[in-house]
Amino acid sequence: MQGNAITDLYLPPVTHSLEEVLQMPALSQRCSFSATLTYVKPEIQSNLPRQKELLLYVTDTSLQLAAETSRNPRVLKVCVLPSCALDRTLQEIFSKKIPCNIFFKDAVHENSGIICLERTVLSLQKPLLSCTSGTSERTGPVRLDGLDSSTEANTICTVKGLVVGVNESESYSWPVCNLCGSSKLQPLTQKSCPYHCCQCTSDISSPVIRMQLEVFLQCEARPQCKVRLKLREETISSLLGSCSSEDGRYERSAVLGKELGPVHCYVLCAANSLSLEEIRLLQAG
Ligand SMILES: [Zn+2]
Incomplete structure (x- = not known):
């Protein structure tokens, strides 16, 4: 009978809209929601373990279609702590900045915002190929x-x-190699080839000018x-x-x-x- 007792204790996650999540009292409550990823900060590399927290900026129709008078943000920041394990696919999606829908299971709603930590599970909601930009056809491009x-x-x-x-x-502006994009250029005296690229060891006739x-x-x-x-x-x-x-x-x-x-x-x-x-x-x- 012990097996039954365990089953009874388990409550499947109730999926909320982001608007509903924001209405919950922020008392370290676990919450589950699905949302569209619109921005990731900072840049990560898929093959490296994460040391720092990752910020995911997500939205859904409840935030996008809210009245102008709504006090909720259009896009919500979700903080993913290093203790929240991400699978390879997601890590790759975040590093390549591919838009997608994500299901967040058992994230925590704190005063400081929404946090993903141990036991929070992030999963990709749709196959990658069917992912489109924006939240849905009804809302068009993401509004901030x-x-x-x-x-x-x-x-x-x-x-x-x-x-x-x-x-x-x-x-400022600086020249980069038009073949490999490197900024390690050495000036040459020839008019026709003003630079030599130290990265790909080519003489560059038409460098690309980058600007900040x-x-x-x-x-x-x-x-x-x-x-x-x-x-x-x-x-x-x-x-x-x-x-x-x-x-x-x-x-x-x-x-x-x-x-x-x-x-x-x-x-x-x-x-x-x-x-x-x-x-x-x-x-x-
Ligand atoms: Zn080069």
């Missing part, structure tokens, strides 16, 4: 919260604003705040348009006064000044 006075560090949001300055010390640009934004959502934003190269190119020369040089005036966004961002710091970095949400393909 806009930057506002409640924005906290280590969250993701959208930002838009007017470029009012360039952070010169964090803005960090701007200061004036945002309506945080008028009193200095907002610093590190841009992705695609955005830099579209911002500069035809204003940058072949070697990556550009005039500050080409950037200043331009409207930027909305772009997706990761919030690095949200104290006196806001420090953001533009991100790309997980996308199929």
Whole structure:
């Protein structure tokens, strides 16, 4: 009869929507839910054991379709502690940043947020091939919260604003090898082949110019705040348009006064000044 007793004690997990999970009192309760992965931080490698916590940014239709007046976030941060074992497939998906739906069984709802630790089980919900970007056909692309006075560090949001300055010390360009992508280039004296790549030992006739640009934004959502934003190269190119020369040089005036966004961002710091970095949400393909 002991076998029966054990069976009676086991309660199968009740699956909740993320909205319901957020309504539960945060008293270290176990909760189970399924959600769409939209972003992973930091980058991990699938073949290395995880030493640090992993942040998964997830959402579902209950958050995406909530009324504008809802106090819930559009996307929820889930912290996966190293003690939560991840199977190979998931670890690979996180390292390759493949969008997918995940079932979280027995995660813990704490005051600080949702945590995955020992005995929390993460599993892939659908075969990889059928995974699509976004939450569902009903909601279209994933919506994030806009930057506002409640924005906290280590969250993701959208930002838009007017470029009012360039952070010169964090803005520069450098040539990389057009064959292997290495930045270990040695200048040559020949005009036709200006560099030699130390990585693939080729003479490079047309190096690729990589750019980094960090701007200061004036945002309506945080008028009193200095907002610093590190841009992705695609955005830099579209911002500069035809204003940058072949070697990556550009005039500050080409950037200043331009409207930027909305772009997706990761919030690095949200104290006196806001420090953001533009991100790309997980996308199929
Ligand atoms: Zn090379």
